[in-house]
Amino acid sequence: MTPDYTLAELCIAAAAEAWRGDGEILASGLGLVPRLAAGLARLTFAPDLMLTDGECLLVAEPVPVGRRPADYRPPVEGWLPFRRVFDLLWSGRRHAMTMPTQIDRSGAINISYIGGTFQKPKIQLLGVRGIPGNTINHPCSFFVPDHSRRTFVERVDMASGAGYDPARWEPGVRRDLHALRLVVTNLAVLDFAGPDHAMRLRSIHPGVTLDQVEAATSFPLARAADLGTTPAPSAEQLRLIRTVLDPHDARATVFKK
Amino acid sequence: MADKRRTLAEVVAELRDGMTIGIGGWGARRKPMALVRAILRSPLRDLTVVSYGGPDVGLLCAAGKVRKLVFGFVSLDLIPLDPHFRMARQTGALQVMELDEGMIQWGLRAAMLRLPFLPIRAGLATDVTRLQAELATVVSPYADGERLLAMPALPLDAALVHVDHADARGNAQILGPDPYFDDLFCGAATRRYVTCERIVATESFADHGCLHTLVLDRGMVDAVVEAPLGAHPTSCSPAYGIDLEHLKTYCAATAPDAWADYRARFVDVDDVAYGDAVGGAARIHAIPPPIF
Secondary structure, eight states: OOOSSOHHHHHHHHHHGGGTTOOSSEEEEOSHHHHHHHHHHHHTTOTTOBEEOSSSEEESSOOOSSOOOTTOOOOEEEEOOHHHHHHHHHTTOEEEEEOOSEEOTTOOEEOSEEEEOSSSEEEEOSOOTTHHHHHHHSEEEEEESSOSTTTBOSSOSSOOSOOSOGGGSOTTOOOTTOEEEEEEESSEEEESOSGGGOOEEEEEOTTOOHHHHHHTOSSOOEEEEEEEEOOOOOHHHHHIIIIIIOTTOGGGGSSOO | OOOOBOOHHHHHHHOOTTOEEEEOSBTTBSOOHHHHHHHHHSOOOSEEEEEEESHHHHHHHHTTOEEEEEEEEEOOSSSSOOHHHHHHHHTTOOEEEEOOHHHHHHHHHHHHTTOSEEEEOTTTTSHHHHSOTTOEEEEOSSTTOOEEEEEEOOOEEEEEEEEEEEOTTSOEEOOSSOOTTHHHHHHHEEEEEEEEEEEOOGGGHHHHSOGGGOOBOGGGOSEEEEOTTTTTTSBBTTTBOOOHHHHHHHHHOOSHHHHHHHIIIIISSOHHHHHHHTTHHHHHHTSOOOOO
């Protein structure tokens, strides 16, 4: 039977769970699926979450993705230029979901470069951006659309973000502000509740096998005691995704065929 | 009262080889691109550039002007990666200091406040600190004893920023939704250069926007240049958006021949010819603000 939802919709619903119970903080979803997931959380079980228009306005309702009617005005409730984003994230009142190029067992992520050396990278990416500040100051989650041994690596080529590996933490550095929550991929949902905060498999997407997930990961994965199948999005979640958050179906482009 | 109006060429003539130059704006937003192109036309070299990088960094790298780059990212926003910057990195041609976005803000603020450093957590427990020995930590002298990163001041020899309006005395007005860190770039710099869409009468600032748009005062500015479309191909919201079409042309100009052609059409030309080459002021003013 053909499922009545897409993989992107499953991932959006699974990723929304990252913000459950977060209260009145800024939910930053950077990238299409994280952004739709933050909007979905806000419209369903996390009504106090704060959202932006993707630039510098706080908006009372999620701004739909893509072209909008000519008379559309974002429902502005506040002003959040970059300097205030920094103030806010250093204060801890934010939970961001980003899309790393590499991630390791300890949750260290890389968006800076792949291969070569720091002085002469083989493939230059963005640079560390705000990831060092995000990961050490407030909860972070991740979305990885291509779960593979290239993305789930033994050791990231550059640790742009802080993971749980104790060897990377100097004595005296505050670790209590650091919290890595959820990793959603095209195959599974993971967290960091394994031994010593190691990455742990929490649920596997419908139609995917445990072998597939393990074969696509360069390190051993802990498993949740109640490891199960990622729940399908509800009819109401699908309605919100399809008609309110992403009316032009930008999410159809997330997974390359 | 000093009249600080200058031309692009006069400003560039004040810059020297080896200077540390901070460039305002963010990614593909409100970058002083007319001034950057004027630097490309000059013999200046060996610059250290501090920037929330966009095509300003890419152009300077493509022209071989940059010895060292202090950056958190280089992105064209609507196009995630800048190919000219990537090429410079991947050939090992650049010295870099790679920092969290907030660390750059902190370094500029420290320089502005004449402090040697400001404490910050960003960068700890990452390769930002492991790979860069010039970044050191300090321990709080108070009961908490917390170890923090001591973000060193980033003093600038010159700051370049682009705004909507300025008066002849150097007061400047930013009408866009985000001032980014232009005030900190000016605060951290010995010489502060502002280009603007239009030079206006001081009395008219209030007609154009609320008091909060008056981001730079004349004590923070040494020279102003009227440079209409001076941020193109980056945005100068609300006057014009990011010129995605032009950025695609720019991104395609990486091979030596293509770069030479890009230079001839868009860099080694005067302002009038540039405006014509990119489709005219009416076309640029019609580019809507980006949707992020």
